[in-house]
Amino acid sequence: MTAITPEKLLEELRRAADVVAGITAKLTEQDVKAPSELPGWTRGHVLAHVAGIANAMARQLEYAARGESIELYDGGFEGRTRAIELSAGHTLPEHRADVDAALDRALRAFGALDAAGWTRPITYRGGVVFDGGLALWRELVIHATDLGTGRGPETWSRPFCEQLFDFLAARVPDGERFVLQPLGLPSVAVGTPGGRSTVVNGMLTDIAAWLAGRTPTLGSLRATAAADGVDLPELLPWPAGAPVNR
Structure with a gap:
């Protein structure tokens, strides 16, 4: 990062x-x-x-x-x-x-x-x-x-999106691990080490927008678990004390 x-x-x-x-x-x-x-x-x-x-x-x-x-x-x-x-x-x-x-x-x-x-x-x-x-x-x-x-989120910079990945790791439910795989960039794992793993693929800004509760704008995100396509996982609320959620 x-x-x-x-x-x-x-x-x-x-x-x-x-x-x-x-x-x-x-x-x-x-x-x-x-x-x-x-x-x-x-x-x-x-x-x-x-x-x-x-x-x-x-x-x-x-x-x-x-x-x-x-x-x-x-x-x-x-x-x-x-x-x-x-x-x-x-x-x-x-x-x-x-x-x-x-x-x-x-x-x-x-x-x-x-x-x-x-x-x-x-x-x-x-x-x-x-x-x-x-x-x-x-x-x-x-x-x-x-x-x-x-x-839209497509204007968000790489450093900003990466900072969001770090901050919004708190939205990953307990016992779960999200492997965020931006297209053409290194993957980032957030959540519980060794937890149930879900891979989320897509454009960097789309993944960041999804984590932030905003609408991705550059294409469809794809989630997989155990090599099978799945729905995007549910997220916990925005971290307590962080008013930007609304």
Whole structure:
């Protein structure tokens, strides 16, 4: 797998933020009110969530820099949900302002880190700042796709997909082992060593999309077990504490 360094992660965060800001800049008022790729959410909900998680992760870093900690969202998951619902109906200019300000805040927080700063503890998933950076990267890239403006999972980079394979190994049920076989690339095994094995073949981005609960776009995935074709295996819920599932 491609190694992600703090320097590389910062580049990816800036790139992903530019994509989200670029999409937002091209939306119309009607676009914002239209359904997104997430059931029950408009694009306004997605934009509200993107602004919310960017601000929340920036706050994690700001507190960590002072040697303090704070929960990811005020009021926990329920507080997060309330904030999204309150902001989803904002006007297009309000959404643009919120997203731009939140992305700028987050990028400034990550951009100001020294080597030690990436290892400071944060509340999010009981991890460190680097983990928070990976989480924000996932949020921005996947939700750019969820906005449903034509930027599908086929645009996800190899390093991003490989990072998803690692993070979403937690979705493999106990006692099972998935051998992910992207076309033309080395296979990746996730799940229980020695567990019941299922091989999932397909394009790299399609496998990543399936693991992330999104719709593959480049072709059919194929699953086999004991050399026989089978249905794609069931996945556990998105890992606890990781809000990008919705």
